[in-house]
Amino acid sequence: MELLIIASILSVTTLAIPFPKDLQPISTAGPEDSCLFPSFQGLVSDNDTQHLGLDFQHMIRINRMLYIAARDHVFAVNLSASVNQIVPQQRLTWKSKDVAKCTVRGKNTDECYNYIKVLVPRNDETLFACGTNAFNPTCRNYRLSSLEQVGAELVGQARCPFESRQANVGIFASGHFYSATMSDFQASDAVIYRSLGGEGSPVLRSVKYDSKWLREPRFLHAIEYSSYVYFFFSEIAVEYTTLGKVVYSRVARVCKNDSGGSARVLERYWTSFLKARLNCSVPGDSFFYFDVLQSVSSIIQINQRPAVVGVFTTQMNSIPGSAVCGFYMDEIERVFQGRFKEQKGTDSAWSSVPEEQVPTPRPGSCAGDGSASAFSSSAQFPDSMLSFIKAHPLMDESVSSINDQPFLTQTTSSYKLTQIVVDTVAGPYNNRTVIFLGSEDGHVLKVLMSSDPNLSYSTTMLEDIHVYNPSSCTGDRRVLGLELDKEHHALFVAFSSCIIRVPLSRCAKHGNCKSRCLYSRDPYCIWLRTGSCADISPGFKAGFEQDIDGEQPQLSDICNVDVISEEERPNSEIDSAFG
Template sequence: MPRAPHFMPLLLLLLLLSLSHTQTAFPQDPLPLLTSDLQGTSPLSWFRGLEDDAVVAELGLDFQRFLTLNRTLLVAARDHVFSFDLQAQEEGEGLVPNKYLTWRSQDMENCAVRGKLTDECHNYIRVLVPWDSQTLLACGTNSFSPVCRSYGITSLKQEGEELSGQARCPFDATQSNVAIFAEGSLYSATAADFQASDAVVYRSLGPQPPLRSAKYDSKWLREPHFVHALEHGDHVYFFFREVSVEDARLGRVQFSRVARVCKRDMGGSPRALDRHWTSFLKLRLNCSVPGDSTFYFDVLQALTGPVDLYGRPALFGVFTTQTNSIPGSAVCAFYLDDIERGFEGKFKEQRSLDGPWLPVLTLPLPTRLPDLPDDVLTFIKAHPLLDPAVPPAAHQPLLTLTSRALLTQLAVDGRAGPYSNTTVLFLGSNDGMVLKVLPPGGPSGRREPILLEEINAYSPSRCSGKRAAQTERRVIGLELDTEGHRLFVAFSGCIIYLPLSRCAQHGACQRSCLASQDPYCGWHSSRGCVDIRGPGGTDVDPAGNQESTEHSDCQASLALTWSLSPALLGPGPSPETPSPPCDAHPRPQSSTLGAHTQGVRRDLPPASASLSVPIPLLLACAAAAFALGASVSGLLVSCACRRGYRGRALKRVDVEKPQLPPKPPLVSPSSQPAAAILTFKGSCARVSNGALEARALKGQEHGRISKDRTPPSLRVPHLQPSWTLRVSRGPSPPRVYLLTVFPPVLERGVGGEKLAPSVSQLFGGNRRTPTPPSLSQAALTRPSGLPP
């Protein structure tokens, strides 16, 4: 039996290692448990703008940003700021503003003269932040001449004079900006000029001196897109994405950053960093899937404020891949203490023009204290980037999506469920979808995220405007109202609100209610599946909310088609909506535009089941299959080659000396002159050229060999002892002769057409070979009378 290849143990070891590391495979997209289409919801659930506004009728709302103050929702849009009383909305009045302010640009004609389109010359309210508990600061583009005003929060009436909006508000509505008040000063980040070439982080309107970032310095800011601003401790943090300077060899690659400045920063000296930040530092945010080759989601799209994650305050962000890369999105969380610890890292620098950026190792490094000397200020100006990057919580994304549309926005509820200990993610995408997701971890210790619901929230009939359809469908704002149990979703042309859950669809099915795993749904013994709104919400039965399979009133794999009527948009279950039968399995209906909402509920796949084969396992299996196939093929080819010599002549003459037995048998003298020699060596018999064999057997008494009748060489593999073999020679078809083979080695002469030597001449006369059979017999037979 052939031996196994020496590399087979290595392949088996590789297979075992791949099986033990399947958890490092790229995570797969979760499947939604419920899909919903809310295009036909009640007219009270959406807002497009003022009905009598001709510009709104043509362009839509042109939403800019949300701001929630107490129980008031403020919406900044084009030429308007709308105020919604959330308490009134909760009581069923729909999305109707209780007050609004109108602020139109007075310079639209000059804007058009400068080559801008009329649609771009409106006043887009880009800054809307509370100055104090009574005053609101609003800044608008004002036909590419930004200005700011202060308004009363409750009255929305202007207070005081207008202020310049330069370095506080962008010139163009398409440019990014963030702003926040901290200790009486406004910290803003935006473009400070008409061409958007001067990106700035700016402090103003406070008791401290105005400061800004270095002008036209790509080491500080290089084409940034600002996303979020946050006050924490003694610092103000800015989150943005920008074109990387440390990986310029890769082209225009974008990296996500967090920069911070100290609130007590007083600026530099007249010789270095005069009226500039001396505390400006920045770090890279690392949102990536770990592995042998790290896969990065580098482009920051949205960020939330601090939310508790596993008992620690964290920031949740949506990240996407590069524009020229494979499309994909991820949700990463970053602990605040990890971000603070990152700013204690080492400075990075580029030591040569084309060299890599490396940590600074020269000592002493400058300390970060006020009243620094000029050489330290010069060093700080040249080294704003720190190392290393901030890692994500759990060192991996909470969710990755590669087969869906790109994510654009998110809102996080960190106190969901009856015990306020569950985190729920609400994600918006660029195709108008809203996803409700349970991240890994939580009270149940989940290892994989669960996509609870996928909602098609965009309605073309109500949200369409003059912009491109793809831009209109993009979710550009999400605002969570946990007290009102709803989510506000903003598109460019309209705003809608959705209930956080649709528990009434489960009706009287306790198993369906619990299998949904929705933290906003709970079981009530008399009311069925009801909404849970935190500790002060609907009471549920603790015993009835334990996941159990003891209830037989519902099928475990329930496929439910339901219609979401306007009554379900309010809190709690609707008494007018009939509950679907628990044992019914109607065929799922496709979602269409209409007066009602279509949805399909799917069962939850097992949390531990993998929906795909990991790449290392595939590679190991392919290598093992290749090696096994090569080994088997080699054996088959070897056997085929050994048998391939049967029945055909070989031109090459074999001069190998045959192996002789200890007592070579003699050919019967009465036999005809031999024409060939049959040699049995190991498991192979060979009939070879008689003339050459004569020289090989010279000096031995093996009978006479004829040189005029020399058959061709023939190899016959795997002869068994005590079996009969027919050997042929001559023209085709060949003539066949009989030979009988005995162990251990036999050399027989073949000559003439009648040759039947006795076995006694070979083995002492105690046995005889029968007369040769006719030519019509089988090629390999076992003669009678021979030992087995």
Template sequence: MATLTPCFLRIFAVLQLAACSFPEEPGPLISAPAEVVRRYPVFVGRAHRSYTRQEPLYIQTVLKVNRTLYIGARDDLYRVELDHVSGDEMFYSKKRTWESNKNDIRICRMKGKHEECRNYIKVLLSHDGGLFVCGTNAFNPLCANYTRDTLELVGEPISGMARCPYDPKHANVALFAEGSLFTGTVTDFLAIDAVIYRSLGESPALRTIKHDSKWFREPYFVSAVEWGPHIYFFFREMAMEFNYLEKVMVSRVARVCKGDLGGSQRVLERQWTSFLKARLNCSIPGDSHFYFNLLQSTSPIIRMQGRDVILGVFSTPSNSIPGSAVCAFDMQQLARVFEGRFKEQKSPESIWTPVPDEQVPKPRPGGCAVQGSRFSSSNSLPDEVLNFIKTHPLMDEAVPLLGHRPWIVKTMVRYQLNTMVVDTEAGPHRNRTVVFLGSTRGTVLKFLITPSPENPYSNTNTFLEELEGYNPERCGDDSVQARQPLSLTLDKPSHTLLLAFHSCVVRVPVARCQLHSRCMKNCIASRDPYCGWTKGSTCSLLRPGTRLPFVQDVEYGNTSHLGDCDGEFVNLFGM
């Protein structure tokens, strides 16, 4: 009789765990036909139909400001008017070319680079009525200010070091808060020195400690948000607290005080005194928790049921069961983790353990200095406090997920979820929550989130729809890499999603009510909060605040009282 290898036994055990942990996941209520999606407007970098592009766009980032979409690509910045769409294509109204000079390109190529020796726009922010833009500039990053309307340069470019990555493949985040620019990126050609950096404002420039694996270990920055007196950075990195032979990637949230002035001349001078980080727990509970360790995307902070919440899309590593999950985190709970115990490793060989409370100096390390207190500025903190925070940035407790379970789980599929956008005011009464998720296959998944009546902190989800978002015929490439979305943006006034890829931006309606235009039963069964059966005997998109009489059943999709679509419709309007 053949014996099972240890490797096979491990795989078998993991599959058994998966079978126990993951309930059968229902498919979408609707799958939109591909021919419907092919008619949606696409931006491919043209000013008009007779214009022919010679090169791919290489889109890096997009920014929506009111009714305008700005698109940062390779060597070019575009302005697109969202209210001016011509049939099946979106054209730009303004374009600003920002190319690297010949000397920067020459030096870049001397260092062994080729395609990267262009200016890839990686930072695109609205600031002081204009645009703040940074590009890789052939591995010599630069930043500049532009006007919004004409995309004219304002002033002279400045160094992009610690504000923008050198390599277009590297992830980065940036936001302005209280006049200062906060960035998460790398500061060097080799991408060894990862940094959270503050610059450009009245406060002094500050950074994280250089080349210290306790602070950062190969981070991949995902997002940054402002909340209260802090800036929170969401990222993933190699864990240092596990004594495993192989590397383990985990998801983190770090925070810094906006009012941090750095340490003393002896300790943490021109460095953060408030930098702390904690693990994000996105897992399925059970005898053995199943973790989704790789953070891919987050929502902004949204208000839900009286609390500030941030949602995250997480996935599993390539050597695990393929899967993705959406987890929610209460910002109050998240902040409390930073008031808990610190974690430490007393020697390189020892395991990581919590720091006993009596060994934590006072005032508590990592907090924000308070005006009028004994230590009203961070640079007046005692050396003991500064030395402690220098060596103890990691919190012991992980940030718990809201409701103790992921809101959405997709496993055993051939793609991962990597982008998201949330509409917390969906439907005619603005009282529904819909989550749109982009997948690495180029599809968009749409879920209705409903609060659980038994537990106000948990939710149920309904998989409403899956549709093709990527259009290879228009976008010009059908490779696996080309299909991976960069971002999802909700444009509420037009009831559309802006789905950005490297080669195009596709504008997709939030709902396809017209697919049920002649069938009341299908319209009601869709449970789509954006759709309703209206008085004209058709399935219509319901605009917020509409006064039209309509019928919908978002909770249950009950159609037991309706006949089949090829029969007579039930008339609920007395017509």
């Protein structure tokens, strides 16, 4: 009887709050399109490449060059010359000399290469690179113009992981290198680390082997914003252990002017480290959470406010699903000014710390600012404050997503989303936001995002692009990286074995069918007065038509094309992003 009552309650709840349905694409690009996309597989004449493939690790666009970090190599691609093919203009080869030592330590030969895991600009002239170097991490500086090495090698420990499968992030901010990775051979010491600041600037790190600070994290992104450096990652939730190892998504921050603690407490450790949970969930009487962060954008503007957008998935042992959520930076800051979380006993539940028990200056403050304005250095902070922050790095409240709900969810698909990149200035008037989402099965979804709750139109999936091509790539179909090249109307999609250049739109396939062109709702497509559908060119703002918001009535002339019916139209109430 009790089970029947519970089932009835759940049934009523389900009826009262409908779960958002998956968006359906207005159009698709199949394998017949992907076979035309230019690709790059590395040095096909190289024996190692023939055996192992490209082994993509990271890519970054700097000015008009795309730098691709792989195994033993960094390739520099001139974007202006890569419209019809991807041919590196320059190549950096950096092979390990420690392969013999690596195999002696019991590692497989395929692991004993130099996987380039860090590739970031140090300044306008220098590129900073670190590689696993056969389980002996090493860093170098290179000239951006020529890829020639500058200066001597540096120890890569705590700046670069020991093996290629470990996630890591790195960023230069205010002259320091901030890294987050595993800092030991056994991969047991996760660290957020600051170094390379020059003489007089202490090297700082997170507290070692303290699960309250970091517990099996997977680092994903780092950004500089205001007085802080932010880190985005997922980790085992130390505050939620009743059901085993549950993964939560986090955002953490440290002050850029942090100098470490006193000689008694937190010396050479962060005094400003705070972290909070990112809440990406479908609201209702019972929330449905997407807990595992997979990828996050850099800071963009949403509703005239700085924000980030991330891809989240469900727990490993949960119903498969993905969601896209956005977070305002000022909302993140508000949470960091809120209550702290604590566990008073090893077996007791976690609770918020009463405000009267929080010392002054407020833990997590930057020296010389706010409640810590009287202190010129964090080393001068009282021991009571340092002891508190060491034991209480976790905030009680989680960061709510924009509009308290995902921009979109995917729960009926057999694959999960893995990567995200955002174009906030899409369309002829630079006023549309389009997000590109990579997936586990080699597809890229192009989505027109709506973030303003006052607008009538909803988030719309414009296109499902089949990118992975077995004739160009081998092995894993998981999308590992996305990089936009707006100037040349391209999206670079990275797989382990190859890089694919995908046009941002396929407007020409609509030909001289006005109905189909307008119905695509694609900000990158315009209907010209000359009677054709074309890709938007930079600066082109006159003599065209668009129907991005779906405001025009469905045209009677469909030009004998196969399009989704009005009942299936993604901007209808049935298939909106939420509701």
